[in-house]
Amino acid sequence: SPLGAKLLEVLSRDSLSEDDWDEIEELLLLADMGAGPAGELLDDLRTEVRVRGLADPAQVRDLLREKLVALVNPDLDRTLNLAGGTDEQGEPLPAVVLVVGVNGAGKTTTVGKLTRVLVAEDKSVLLGAADTFRAAAADQLQTWGARVGVETVRSQRDGADPASVAFDAVKEAKAQGVDVVLVDTAGRLQNKTGLMDELGKVSRVIQKEAPLSEVLLVLDATTGQNGLTQARVFTEVAGVTGIVLTKLDGTAKGGIVVAVQRELGVPVKLVGLGEGPDDLAPFDPDQFVDGLLGDQ
Amino acid sequence: MFATLSDRLTSTFKNLRNKGRLSEADIDATVRQIRRALLDADVAVPVVREFTGRVRERALSAEVSGALNPAQQVVKIVNDELISILGGSARPLSFAKVPPTVIMLAGLQGAGKTTLAGKLALHLREQGHTPLLVAADLQRPNAVTQLSVVGERAGVPVYAPHPGVASELEVPTGDPVQVAIDGVAEARAKVHDVVIIDTAGRLGVDGELMAQAADIRAATNPDEVLFVIDAMIGQDAVTTAKAFLDGVDFTGVVLSKLDGDARGGAALSVASVTGRPIMFASTGEQLRDFEAFYPDRMASRILDM
Ligand SMILES: Nc1nc2c(ncn2[C@@H]2O[C@H](COP(=O)(O)OP(=O)(O)OP(=O)(O)O)[C@@H](O)[C@H]2O)c(=O)[nH]1
Ligand SMILES: Nc1nc2c(ncn2[C@@H]2O[C@H](COP(=O)(O)OP(=O)(O)OP(=O)(O)O)[C@@H](O)[C@H]2O)c(=O)[nH]1
Ligand SMILES: [K+]
Ligand SMILES: [Mg+2]
Ligand SMILES: [Mg+2]
Numbered sequence: 001s002p003l004g005a006k007l008l009e010v011l012s013r014d015s016l017s018e019d020d021w022d023e024i025e026e027l028l029l030l031a032d033m034g035a036g037p038a039g040e041l042l043d044d045l046r047t048e049v050r051v052r053g054l055a056d057p058a059q060v061r062d063l064l065r066e067k068l069v070a071l072v073n074p075d076l077d078r079t080l081n082l083a084g085g086t087d088e089q090g091e092p093l094p095a096v097v098l099v100v101g102v103n104g105a106g107k108t109t110t111v112g113k114l115t116r117v118l119v120a121e122d123k124s125v126l127l128g129a130a131d132t133f134r135a136a137a138a139d140q141l142q143t144w145g146a147r148v149g150v151e152t153v154r155s156q157r158d159g160a161d162p163a164s165v166a167f168d169a170v171k172e173a174k175a176q177g178v179d180v181v182l183v184d185t186a187g188r189l190q191n192k193t194g195l196m197d198e199l200g201k202v203s204r205v206i207q208k209e210a211p212l213s214e215v216l217l218v219l220d221a222t223t224g225q226n227g228l229t230q231a232r233v234f235t236e237v238a239g240v241t242g243i244v245l246t247k248l249d250g251t252a253k254g255g256i257v258v259a260v261q262r263e264l265g266v267p268v269k270l271v272g273l274g275e276g277p278d279d280l281a282p283f284d285p286d287q288f289v290d291g292l293l294g295d296q
Numbered sequence: 297m298f299a300t301l302s303d304r305l306t307s308t309f310k311n312l313r314n315k316g317r318l319s320e321a322d323i324d325a326t327v328r329q330i331r332r333a334l335l336d337a338d339v340a341v342p343v344v345r346e347f348t349g350r351v352r353e354r355a356l357s358a359e360v361s362g363a364l365n366p367a368q369q370v371v372k373i374v375n376d377e378l379i380s381i382l383g384g385s386a387r388p389l390s391f392a393k394v395p396p397t398v399i400m401l402a403g404l405q406g407a408g409k410t411t412l413a414g415k416l417a418l419h420l421r422e423q424g425h426t427p428l429l430v431a432a433d434l435q436r437p438n439a440v441t442q443l444s445v446v447g448e449r450a451g452v453p454v455y456a457p458h459p460g461v462a463s464e465l466e467v468p469t470g471d472p473v474q475v476a477i478d479g480v481a482e483a484r485a486k487v488h489d490v491v492i493i494d495t496a497g498r499l500g501v502d503g504e505l506m507a508q509a510a511d512i513r514a515a516t517n518p519d520e521v522l523f524v525i526d527a528m529i530g531q532d533a534v535t536t537a538k539a540f541l542d543g544v545d546f547t548g549v550v551l552s553k554l555d556g557d558a559r560g561g562a563a564l565s566v567a568s569v570t571g572r573p574i575m576f577a578s579t580g581e582q583l584r585d586f587e588a589f590y591p592d593r594m595a596s597r598i599l600d601m
Pocket of ligand 3: 248249250251252253291
């Protein structure tokens with residue numbers, strides 16, 4: 001790849017000049033890592049290269065990769081929590097997964113793909129269409145569910161209260177004794193306080209019926225520095241437990257999640273790799289770093 | 297940490313001994329601050345490089361060293377340069393001499409095309425036009441349903457001969473290129489003076505889908521091809537804009553989701569890399585959240601001033 005080749009070329013020069021280091025920094029910037037984190041990583045790398053007296057470009061390169069992998073942190077637990085709680089009588093409750101994020105990030109598609117994965121694992125699933133706002137949002141979710149024979153709880157009316165649809169979905173899931181209920185929500189920009197309050201209410205109302213097992217924030221890999229603000233605010237309002245990084249099949253690298261994970265400690269759990277039903281995969285730190293560096 | 301570029305520059309200049317005359321080192325420190333502000337606003341790296349180069353040159357010239365307040369003078373230069381890249385004033389839509397005027401929408405997945413189709417339709421209807429919406433996204437689940445609802449809300453008819461992917465239909469049926477062609481014919485037959493073609497989201501690297509978009513363009517010969525881009529996009533803006541320029545050769549840009557708090561540096565990237573004007577801003581989910589693009593406002597937003 002051109003980026004990888006460029007990096008190798010830069011690092012192959014005899015001694016790295018100021019311009020060379022700038023170029024390495026630019027590679028990180030191009031991946032949307034952000035000027036702050038990229039600068040810090042560079043300083044750190046330069047110091048270590050000096051201290052260890054590294055002269056071989058290949059070694060410098062390996063060290064950069066190592067540092068990136070460490071930043072992304074392969075030790076984080078990235079498994080989805082799909083263990084439901086129990087009610088006062090000790091009866092098992094469905095695992096509730098709430099999916100949140102800004103407009104058009106890929107929430108509904110992710111719910112659709114995840115449904116398919118769970119059905120393939122022989123889990124019983126119910127969908128809740130708590131996006132009562134966007135045109136045909138519930139239809140879109142229902143289509144995804146119908147593909148794998150999963151039912152969708154929805155309101156027939158546009159603009160119905162999303163919290164009550166979410167509540168109904170979880171209640172129905174309890175009544176049917178399903179394993180997992182996935183609740184899709186409307187896209188909302190994090191600076192819209194009214195809509196964020198509404199999301200808080202959806203979350204609270206669900207928890208009257210059952211605890212939340214996962215709150216997944218869907219982040220579009222093309223997102224720049226605003227992604228960090230998104231993650232901050234959604235985590236504050238809805239207690240995000242995992243990130244789904246979508247649209248990684250494009251040319252975007254999704255480097256903003258490095259800052260997100262570091263600042264909020266919320267792990268990226270899944271990645272979206274296309275629009276198809278099977279285009280969902282567990283997040284792999286090594287592969288992600290290879291992507292950042294343009295090695296794949 | 298300084299929140300705004302003005303703050304940053306003011307603090308940089310505070311340390312300068314001889315405020316009236318800037319040394320090259322002073323200018324470099326200033327340019328570094330500008331670089332950082334632009335990067336934080338998601339302006340693409342190559343665009344930042346070119347931009348700061350130009351600002352540096354102007355800052356070294358007499359207009360700054362002679363200025364009473366060099367900090368303000370540099371900010372003014374930055375602002376002027378930004379506005380000139382973003383375009384002097386928004387260009388209005390071009391209409392066909394012989395109707396129908398064809399407007400095709402294109403962009404990445406989830407950028408805001410279908411919503412914009414409704415906004416444009418309402419806007420044009422209120423100006424006395426008789427638009428027809430054409431549902432040529434047969435791929436994303438219920439895209440056709442979505443456009444139908446949007447059309448209904450805008451009070452504009454929707455030409456949708458194929459339902460696309462919906463609950464009843466697992467695989468997409470129908471050919472988007474044919475739908476677009478038939479849509480234009482339908483508009484001609486029913487005397488609609490504008491046709492707005494909604495297309496599926498596609499990635500720059502998706503050769504097959506990009507070719508399909510090019511086919512729609514070739515077959516309908518649009519008066520406008522509007523590239524819709526999300527204001528939250530980061531460094532990928534350049535790659536994607538270039539891919540769509542090569543793929544469908546768009547005539548104008550619409551920046552969506554500007555009601556958010558992203559700085560929107562992509563505006564600068566796309567305008568400077570493609571030379572195509574940014575024509576409209578999409579500023580919300582409702583049909584009326586749509587306005588002409590204002591370069592001066594955008595410049596202030598990018599610089600956070
Ligand atoms: N290429 C690609 N496209 C994706 C991916 N995930 C979702 N999409 C597409 O992105 C667009 C938006 O996806 P949705 O699932 O509708 O997004 P959303 O977050 O539910 O959108 P709203 O509910 O309107 O806020 C659709 O065209 C999807 O097909 C992905 O991983 N890769
Ligand atoms: N806040 C805000 N949301 C917007 C704006 N424009 C579109 N949206 C929302 O963004 C999401 C995606 O919009 P769509 O119009 O479906 O985008 P699209 O480009 O047609 O998506 P695909 O057809 O899946 O590629 C929806 O939730 C819209 O309501 C805007 O200007 N501001
Ligand atoms: K990628
Ligand atoms: Mg959705
Ligand atoms: Mg659409």
